[in-house]
Amino acid sequence: MxxxxxxxxxxxxxxxxxxxxxxxxxxxxxxxxxxxxxxxxxxxxxxxxxxxxxxxxxxxxxxxxTRFLEIGEAERMKQPLYRVAEPELESLADETGELVSLMIEEHGKGVLLDIKEGEDAIQLHTYPGVRMPLHSSALGKCILAHLPDERVDEIIDEHGLPAMAKNTVTDRDTLDEQLTKVCEQGYVIDRGERIDGVLCLAAPILGTTDNVKGSICVCSPTSRIDNETDLERIRDAVVRTANMIQVNLNYSGAR
Amino acid sequence: MxxxxxxxxxxxxxxxxxxxxxxxxxxxxxxxxxxxxxxxxxxxxxxxxxxxxxxxxxxxxxxxxTRFLEIGEAERMKQPLYRVAEPELESLADETGELVSLMIEEHGKGVLLDIKEGEDAIQLHTYPGVRMPLHSSALGKCILAHLPDERVDEIIDEHGLPAMAKNTVTDRDTLDEQLTKVCEQGYVIDRGERIDGVLCLAAPILGTTDNVKGSICVCSPTSRIDNETDLERIRDAVVRTANMIQVNLNYSGAR
DNA sequence: GAATCCGTTTCGACTATTCCGGAAATACTA
DNA sequence: TAGTATTTCCGGAATAGTCGAAACGGATTC
Missing domain, CATH: 1.10.10.10 (Winged helix-like DNA-binding domain superfamily/Winged helix DNA-binding domain)
Incomplete structure (x- = not known):
């Protein structure tokens, strides 16, 4: 049996x-x-x-x-999203000087596929492959927002909404509200929802049928972003890069 | 049973x-x-x-x-050798503009733990975790040369001396000769032994009791190294970096 | 809208495999 | 050298894995 x-x-x-x-x-x-x-x-x-x-x-x-590394790394190299995004993330990190990450969803969790450190990047000791809840970061919320509602329910049923930092959204209604807003504005800002004192600005990467492929973000110490202009500069860079990746991904033979 | x-x-x-x-x-x-x-x-x-x-x-x-990536990457970050070598490899790649790699031995094979690409690096589509025979590259020979003789026998018994490229050493006696020379001169040059048309210059990284921890190398198209001066410049850079790593590794708390 | 085909999934009885206590071997300490 | 701790080996009882066969699902055709 x-x-x-x-x-x-x-x-x-x-x-x-x-x-x-x-x-x-x-x-x-x-x-x-x-x-x-x-x-x-x-x-x-x-x-x-x-x-x-x-x-x-x-x-x-x-x-x-090291076979785990070998298999993991080989598999990563095969992902079209990674291949397309990697060089773009590199330039985004150069341009902003900050920490840049790429997330995908797997088994209801967020997985960081790549991380690039700019000149002045904060050290979060994350590494490729780390998993985290989807609801507690800008990256994750980008993904959740573009997932079918039923799948979102499934995920939250399974993993709940645990608090990761002081500002983590732990209330389902608030989360839902935010998610609908994401789709309109096309990016997400989180201030200390995943890690206290860290601001993340993320944008989704969509497929041809508006399905999510993943999301990218720039992370910065909250203190460093002290005026609206800084924020706008970063927002534009992130959104532009996400667009770039999206176009390259969808119209270049890679499925 | x-x-x-x-x-x-x-x-x-x-x-x-x-x-x-x-x-x-x-x-x-x-x-x-x-x-x-x-x-x-x-x-x-x-x-x-x-x-x-x-x-x-x-x-x-x-x-x-991606769990394979997670486990592999986590394990890599825990290796003192990797932690110490990573930034040094980065500068070596910057300085030379070439492809730089770090190898360790595992289960009788060479495993690339890290790879850094300089400005003009050749593309070998290797990636962290890839395995290769020890006898067929400068990196591997650095390691073999400092392994106990009996272990070398074991390894060759198990894996043989398959040819990987035109110039691979496939004869045991020739190999032994070369290995004793390595210990004297402290570095190895291979011209197309692992990959045709690629020159590798490698140096070992030893522990406190002359046990090998790994090796590093610079790879370049053979054609690019057209005079003795170029070669010397690279040799000095590699040997210097290896020394740097070795000292940092052995005298800095990390075992 | 049946009928057909393809691969996926379930089921369950047979039996090969795993599990684990205990003993032997080995390494380490004093 | 004796004593302790750990690893390794062994083998039989019982569990858990294997795989044929049959049910299912979903595409595609007639």
């Missing part, structure tokens, strides 16, 4: 890998303790994973190997 | 993921065909992998998800 949650050993295998990641490498016994399973079982798993070279072992300390 | 190759389902799971990677995304039936397994089995696996969010599904086409 293998109905839902089909193949258990796969689930445990990845649970162990995630454990190794969290513990920043671990011995068999430490990991066994961490995931609360018999040592011998954990040992069997680690041995297998090491044999197929997805995990490395040095001085009895296991860690996830 | 689960003696070697312990947990089979894990092996198949990763076999399927690699299949998806090679096929650049695939439907259940296509993948089943590719790995020669019953469709229903493949379906069970894909369903599980999708449920735990390591694989995405769009229009019945499955692909590896």
């Amino acid at each position: 293998n109905k839902n949650g089909r193949i258990k050993s796969i689930q445990t295998a990845f649970e162990l890998i995630e454990g190794l990641e969290q513990l920043d490498g671990a011995r068999a016994s430490t990991l066994a303790d961490h995931v609360d399973r018999p040592i011998s079982t954990v040992h069997d798993y680690l041995k297998t994973l090491e044999e197929i070279q997805y995990v490395t072992k040095a001085d009895n300390v296991y860690r996830p190997g | 689960n003696k070697n190759g312990r947990i089979k389902s894990i092996q198949t799971a990763f076999e399927l993921i690699e299949g998806l990677e090679q096929l650049d995304g695939a439907r259940a039936s296509t993948l089943a065909d590719h790995v020669d397994r019953p469709i229903s089995t493949v379906h069970d696996y894909l369903k599980t992998l999708e449920e735990i969010q390591y694989v995405t599904k769009a229009d019945n086409v499955y692909r590896p998800g």
